[in-house]
Amino acid sequence: MTQDEILREMGLGPVWKLRAKAAAVxxxxxxxxxxxxxxxxxxxxxxxxxxxxxxxxxLASTVAACRLCRLCEARKQAVLGVGDRHAxxxxxxxxxxxxxxxxGEPFVGQAGKLLDNMLAAIGLRRGADVxxxxxxxxxxxxxxxxxxxxxxxxxxxxxxxxxLIQPKLIxxxxxxxxxxxxxSEVKIGAERGKLHDYRGIPLIVTYHPxxxxxxxxxKARAWEDLCFMRRTMKTLxxx
Ligand code: URA
Numbered sequence: 001m002t003q004d005e006i007l008r009e010m011g012l013g014p015v016w017k018l019r020a021k022a023a024a025v026x027x028x029x030x031x032x033x034x035x036x037x038x039x040x041x042x043x044x045x046x047x048x049x050x051x052x053x054x055x056x057x058x059l060a061s062t063v064a065a066c067r068l069c070r071l072c073e074a075r076k077q078a079v080l081g082v083g084d085r086h087a088x089x090x091x092x093x094x095x096x097x098x099x100x101x102x103x104g105e106p107f108v109g110q111a112g113k114l115l116d117n118m119l120a121a122i123g124l125r126r127g128a129d130v131x132x133x134x135x136x137x138x139x140x141x142x143x144x145x146x147x148x149x150x151x152x153x154x155x156x157x158x159x160x161x162x163x164l165i166q167p168k169l170i171x172x173x174x175x176x177x178x179x180x181x182x183x184s185e186v187k188i189g190a191e192r193g194k195l196h197d198y199r200g201i202p203l204i205v206t207y208h209p210x211x212x213x214x215x216x217x218x219k220a221r222a223w224e225d226l227c228f229m230r231r232t233m234k235t236l237x238x239x
Pocket of ligand 1: 093094095097100105106107108109111134
């Protein structure tokens with residue numbers, strides 16, 4: 001896909017032109033855990049146990065079997081994340097939707113297509129120096145926003161992922177991801193364009209791709225955010 005095609009796909013026209021050539025977007029590699037059918041009653045909402053020290057494999061099997069909140073009841077499978085486990089870039093979304101729940105990979109539906117195009121527009125592609133995860137690992141029914149209890153219960157999994165990946169930069173896509181990571185009320189419009197901090201790791205908040213699909217007028221702002229991310233990463237890498 002050419003850069004122009006990518007930008008057209010995003011509905012951005014010439015406004016989102018970057019001089020650097022964007023990479024093509026290949027099919028994403030799935031790291032989906034096995035499908036698990038819920039067989040037992042979920043535990044009442046509770047803070048997840050200490051995840052300190054879990055390896056990737058232990059984390060993946062713990063998440064696949066997790067029954068710490070009600071989201072396990074209707075899921076087909078938990079969706080841990082996808083990508084380079086030592087990536088410089090970590091993108092965090094809200095939670096799996098119907099397609100992600102089926103395929104076991106984050107951002108594979110319409111919003112995912114836009115996310116892939118956003119990545120491509122700044123020279124990134126899924127799986128190559130990028131890891132994609134969600135604030136909650138199981139699909140909220142009817143694609144509703146996860147509750148604060150659900151994000152709090154799931155947060156230790158994300159925290160452990162971040163410890164394992166050690167990204168240079170975290171990008172929070174939308175409010176639930178931003179609030180989960182920053183542990184405070186966030187309005188994206190007010191907090192975008194700033195460099196935040198997650199335990200010493202720079203963090204940028206921007207609009208969720210699903211929101212951008214509905215709100216064309218904010219795509220130009222999202223483009224500014226992408227440019228800001230790219231500049232920030234260049235500085236972090238010292239070039
Ligand atoms: N929206 C998200 O926030 N995450 C996904 O994985 C898919 C859609």
